[in-house]
Amino acid sequence: MTLLTFRFAPSPNGELHLGHAYSALLNQKLAEAHGGRLLLRIEDIDTTRCTPQFEAGVLADMKWLGFGWEQPVRRQSEHFVEYQAVLDRLIREELVYPAFMSRGDIRAFIADSEKRGRDWPRDPDGVPFYPPSDKALPAKERKRRIAENEPFAWRLNIDAAVARAGRDLAWTEFTDESLSATRSVEARPQDWGDVIVARRDIPTSYHLAVIVDDALQGVSHVVRGQDLFSATGVQRLLQELLGLPQPAYFHHRLILGPDGRKLSKSLGDTGLARLREAGASPDDIRRMVGL
Numbered sequence: 001m002t003l004l005t006f007r008f009a010p011s012p013n014g015e016l017h018l019g020h021a022y023s024a025l026l027n028q029k030l031a032e033a034h035g036g037r038l039l040l041r042i043e044d045i046d047t048t049r050c051t052p053q054f055e056a057g058v059l060a061d062m063k064w065l066g067f068g069w070e071q072p073v074r075r076q077s078e079h080f081v082e083y084q085a086v087l088d089r090l091i092r093e094e095l096v097y098p099a100f101m102s103r104g105d106i107r108a109f110i111a112d113s114e115k116r117g118r119d120w121p122r123d124p125d126g127v128p129f130y131p132p133s134d135k136a137l138p139a140k141e142r143k144r145r146i147a148e149n150e151p152f153a154w155r156l157n158i159d160a161a162v163a164r165a166g167r168d169l170a171w172t173e174f175t176d177e178s179l180s181a182t183r184s185v186e187a188r189p190q191d192w193g194d195v196i197v198a199r200r201d202i203p204t205s206y207h208l209a210v211i212v213d214d215a216l217q218g219v220s221h222v223v224r225g226q227d228l229f230s231a232t233g234v235q236r237l238l239q240e241l242l243g244l245p246q247p248a249y250f251h252h253r254l255i256l257g258p259d260g261r262k263l264s265k266s267l268g269d270t271g272l273a274r275l276r277e278a279g280a281s282p283d284d285i286r287r288m289v290g291l
């Protein structure tokens with residue numbers, strides 16, 4: 001039997017809360033139940049929002065909870081060279097293009113289009129699709145604007161990418177916390193439009209770094225929050241384009257706050273450090289998240 005590999009992959013851009021504890025502890029429980037490996041990955045590609053202080057807090061919280069992870073911890077900010085190599089491949093294969101429009105430009109473009117009675121498409125998070133104009137820029141013009149240091153992001157040409165994949169994509173989703181059964185979910189990457197895959201200064205995005213690392217680290221089971229369910233379609237497409245293996249997924253329930261809304265990193269009273277200071281034990285945390 002092959003060894004199963006699980007991972008908890010937080011972004012150190014704030015303090016961890018009960019939702020993170022549930023995700024980490026569920027991964028741990030499953031790794032233990034299946035005799036699998038348990039990894040901790042620090043997803044800190046956003047070098048402005050992620051700080052060493054928040055990372056220290058993540059490590060302290062995980063240690064306190066008794067989350068026993070393998071060393072070394074993979075820190076994404078130390079692997080930009082690897083992401084750049086993958087990005088270069090997507091550039092060479094003409095699956096990505098430099099997108100120069102600022103947020104203001106995009107808003108104006110969409111307002112103008114909607115004034116003329118056209119509903120502008122939005123992704124599942126409600127973010128409007130990127131306008132199509134930059135996709136058609138001649139290569140010379142792109143080069144000139146990049147050379148002139150215009151800000152831009154690399155976006156996936158989603159139609160070209162879906163065409164390149166050449167077949168309908170799906171992923172394997174477990175149906176419950178005990179991973180006893182699976183179903184196949186149709187991947188719908190086109191629902192996200194031309195997603196950002198890298199920035200001018202940071203040669204990756206969340207989607208790209210996640211699939212590269214899951215493959216590199218041999219992650220067989222991605223167990224993470226329901227909020228990332230439909231984004232999995234984009235990740236599945238990128239795996240297909242890059243010939244990477246596909247893990248199986250379980251998107252778990254979210255721990256909600258007293259107001260019934262998803263917890264955020266600014267909700268102090270569900271923060272793990274705050275709960276610890278108030279006298280809660282790791283077992284209390286397990287009970288609070290239903291594990």
Ligand code: GLU
Nearest residue numbers: 009010011043210224228
């Ligand atoms: N780093 C992501 C987050 O903190 C999770 C990524 C994943 O599990 O795929 O939301």
